[in-house]
Amino acid sequence: xxxxxxxxxxxxxxxxxxxxxxxxYGPLSAIVVLSFQGPSGGLTFPLNGVSLHWFANLLExxxxxxxxxxxxxSLALGLMVMVVTVLVSLLAGLAFRRKxxxxxxxxYLAVASLVVPSIIVSLGIGVLFQQLGLQPAxxxxxxxxxLTWTLPFGVLIMFAVFNRxxxxxxxxxxxxxxxxxxxxxxxxxPMIAPSLIGVGLFGFSLSYDEFARTLMTSGTYNSLPLEIxxxxxxxxxxxxxxxxxxxxxxxxxxxxxTVGAIFFLNRRRTRA
Amino acid sequence: MVxxxxxxxxxxxARTRKPGSPLAGLSAYLQALPLFLVLGVFLLxxxxxxxxxxxxxxxxxxxxxxFVTFNYTETLGSWVTWKTYLNTLKFAAIVWVITLFVGxxxxxxxxxxxxxxxxxxxxxxxxxxPFLTSNIIRMISWIPVLGRNGxxxxxxxxxxxxxxxxxxxxxxxxxxxxxxxxxxxxxxxTPIFNxxxxxxxxxxxxxxxxxxxxxxxxxxxxLPLAKPGMAIGTIFVVTLVMADFSTVQVMSGxxxxxxxxxxxxxxxxxxxxxxxxxxxxxxxxxxxMVAGILRIVDIRxxx
Numbered sequence: 001x002x003x004x005x006x007x008x009x010x011x012x013x014x015x016x017x018x019x020x021x022x023x024x025y026g027p028l029s030a031i032v033v034l035s036f037q038g039p040s041g042g043l044t045f046p047l048n049g050v051s052l053h054w055f056a057n058l059l060e061x062x063x064x065x066x067x068x069x070x071x072x073x074s075l076a077l078g079l080m081v082m083v084v085t086v087l088v089s090l091l092a093g094l095a096f097r098r099k100x101x102x103x104x105x106x107x108y109l110a111v112a113s114l115v116v117p118s119i120i121v122s123l124g125i126g127v128l129f130q131q132l133g134l135q136p137a138x139x140x141x142x143x144x145x146x147l148t149w150t151l152p153f154g155v156l157i158m159f160a161v162f163n164r165x166x167x168x169x170x171x172x173x174x175x176x177x178x179x180x181x182x183x184x185x186x187x188x189x190p191m192i193a194p195s196l197i198g199v200g201l202f203g204f205s206l207s208y209d210e211f212a213r214t215l216m217t218s219g220t221y222n223s224l225p226l227e228i229x230x231x232x233x234x235x236x237x238x239x240x241x242x243x244x245x246x247x248x249x250x251x252x253x254x255x256x257x258t259v260g261a262i263f264f265l266n267r268r269r270t271r272a
Numbered sequence: 273m274v275x276x277x278x279x280x281x282x283x284x285x286a287r288t289r290k291p292g293s294p295l296a297g298l299s300a301y302l303q304a305l306p307l308f309l310v311l312g313v314f315l316l317x318x319x320x321x322x323x324x325x326x327x328x329x330x331x332x333x334x335x336x337x338x339f340v341t342f343n344y345t346e347t348l349g350s351w352v353t354w355k356t357y358l359n360t361l362k363f364a365a366i367v368w369v370i371t372l373f374v375g376x377x378x379x380x381x382x383x384x385x386x387x388x389x390x391x392x393x394x395x396x397x398x399x400x401x402p403f404l405t406s407n408i409i410r411m412i413s414w415i416p417v418l419g420r421n422g423x424x425x426x427x428x429x430x431x432x433x434x435x436x437x438x439x440x441x442x443x444x445x446x447x448x449x450x451x452x453x454x455x456x457x458x459x460x461x462t463p464i465f466n467x468x469x470x471x472x473x474x475x476x477x478x479x480x481x482x483x484x485x486x487x488x489x490x491x492x493x494x495l496p497l498a499k500p501g502m503a504i505g506t507i508f509v510v511t512l513v514m515a516d517f518s519t520v521q522v523m524s525g526x527x528x529x530x531x532x533x534x535x536x537x538x539x540x541x542x543x544x545x546x547x548x549x550x551x552x553x554x555x556x557x558x559x560x561m562v563a564g565i566l567r568i569v570d571i572r573x574x575x
Binding site: 007009010013014016017020021023024025026027028030031034043044045084087088089091092094095096098099100102103106107109110111112113114115116117118119120121123124125126127128131144145147148151155156159160163201202205208209211212215216225228229232240241244247248251252254255259 | 299300301302303304306307308310311313314315316317318319321322325374377378380381382385395397398399401402404405406407408409410411412413414415416417419421422423426454457486507508511514515517518522532535536539544547548551554555558559562571572575
């Protein structure tokens with residue numbers, strides 16, 4: 001292929017892009033480095049020795065509050081939100097392929113779910129549970145609050161996927177005598193599987209990091225982001241950074257595993 | 273919100289239904305039902321309840337069903353409220369301008385200057401990953417950078433540029449804007465990138481063949497076609513900034529205010545009707561802004 005030489009515009013923009021990446025990752029790497037601060041070190045540079053002291057400190061419950069418990073709750077909640085987001089978005093995506101009464105209002109309800117300020121959703125669900133005499137909890141009210149944030153993303157992604165999806169494949173399957181379940185299971189599902197994994201990643205990550213919507217809805221037990229937010233005001237040691245490093249590392253692992261799964265599926269499909 | 277034209281993809285998709293099957297029509301409703309139920313119970317119902325509660329009376333212990341308007345008159349009659357709204361709008365405007373500028377050039381670079389699709393994917397993922405990590409951690413991470421003894425101040429003092437550490441880097445409006453740009457730029461990059469990738473490259477070639485300079489191609493071809501992406505990015509950024517309380521609280525060190533932060537304080541004092549009145553005003557403001565933006569872009573066509 002003939003390649004024209006790079007213009008000056010390219011180099012200017014490449015430098016701009018590189019600076020943007022440094023801007024994105026720079027501060028994050030600062031707290032990763034500082035989490036290895038020695039036992040006498042503080043919240044800022046320089047490093048007073050290198051140690052795992054603050055990571056060990058994390059595991060002592062009395063030091064930073066209930067880190068283990070809030071992590072388990074956030075993990076369980078994230079998985080619940082992920083499963084429901086994938087299922088409900090997929091069904092809604094299938095529904096929107098047809099014309100049905102109320103399709104447009106439902107679509108704009110989903111968009112509204114995206115633009116309504118989180119704290120208003122949080123307040124509304126909190127008041128709703130209070131008026132119904134229900135005890136808010138992470139698995140009920142916070143679960144619903146998170147879904148109002150993850151579902152619009154899921155629905156919009158499925159909408160985009162089905163916009164580009166040619167009905168010819170389904171027609172071919174049906175012409176060959178497949179039932180509508182067989183068509184879905186063996187034709188549609190394998191083709192949209194990578195997108196579904198993507199929706200799952202969004203559902204999990206958005207829930208795992210969600211904060212404003214959990215504020216009024218988590219009940220007695222904090223989720224991890226709430227625990228961290230509380231720590232920002234009363235913890236003045238690098239244990240805060242250690243927690244940040246651990247949770248960020250966890251998020252990275254989830255992302256890498258998901259992207260890996262998507263690549264694997266895509267490759268298997270193109271090979272087949 | 274606003275009148276929309278019937279979207280074409282839905283109409284074409286309708287044709288794929290097996291003709292004459294009585295279940296086909298019903299199944300669309302069954303498939304849409306879970307979405308409707310979740311959003312109905314956890315979005316629509318709470319919003320209706322907030323609207324009702326905003327007219328209720330309250331004291332330090334509980335709220336009482338009533339029809340009073342002082343929650344609104346107190347909120348809208350207070351100079352503090354107006355200042356807080358202005359402050360929030362100021363943050364929204366500044367952050368919008370910066371994220372639009374940065375977001376466009378990043379997306380433009382990815383879409384038009386990166387030549388292979390795999391490189392595009394890799395670079396785009398690099399931009400996306402931080403978005404999937406905790407916002408609060410990303411906020412905190414500015415403290416060792418901007419703080420009094422932080423990296424920037426140490427570097428400035430070391431280089432002899434300033435004699436004493438700069439105080440306004442952290443716990444200031446500057447820090448709030450910087451953190452918001454850090455948190456929200458990706459919401460601008462993604463929709464603009466998506467729109468730019470769908471521009472027919474033949475248009476660019478044609479403009480070049482007709483003698484347009486690369487600056488003219490940019491301003492006369494690419495920018496006008498990128499508007500829908502910019503509009504969607506604007507919806508994201510503006511609504512996120514208008515709803516923000518944690519960034520304002522953490523990064524300003526309690527010295528700046530936003531509407532959502534004011535609401536949060538009312539909620540922690542159990543003044544739910546007052547918070548509800550505030551919520552209604554904020555909600556109407558945000559919906560008007562979004563409706564205005566939706567007039568220039570049909571989201572469903574852009575997906």
